[in-house]
Amino acid sequence: MLLTCPKCAATYDVPDNAIGPNGRKIRCRACETSWQEPPRSAVTPPPPLQPPPTIPEPIKAERVPEDDVPAHRRRRGPWLLLALVVLAVALGVAAAVLAFGSQQVASRLGLAGNRVPLGIAITRQPDWRQIGGGGQLFAVSGRIWNPTGQEQVVPDIRAELKDRQGHSLYSWTITRPVPRLAPGQSALFDGAAVDVPPASANISVSFAGTDGN
Structure with missing residues (x-):
């Protein structure tokens, strides 16, 4: 022991x-x-082993004539069919999203809103430049691209300056570099603003006219 x-x-x-x-x-x-x-x-001896539970024999269901089935149970047929149709539609939408992308499917269904299916990013560190009269020019440069399989219209670009707490301090619009982008095509943009708040710590760019802007 x-x-x-x-x-x-x-x-x-x-x-x-x-x-x-x-x-x-x-x-x-x-x-x-x-x-x-x-x-x-x-020392307490271990409890005796219990015999395994007896599994009862399965009960065979008997077919009930339709006349003996309550009316509320007979009405389940149409609802069950409707549930199957809704499930098939949901599976079809999910397959379409996987095949074509959520943005394109939402656009065809009229649910896309104002979201622009283009990519945008700042490619160079923004900088301050001295200009005549003692002023300062804040310049930003970046790139936009079309990741979809269709030609897309390019809207103007919105630049926004924020403080360290994320509060918006100043924003301006940068004219779009090109009116349209073919599939896989990209373009560079440049923008500048004068007399921006000195407390600006962060800058973000997005497409003007989209939801939330």
């Missing part, structure tokens, strides 16, 4: 008759802790 020290958890393998009917005082060799080991008769 195995004995375990209650303090350091050291274990000792001793013969089953080493404890005796009256118990025995044990001392751990690792940490010198002493404890009283109860007699073997005081």
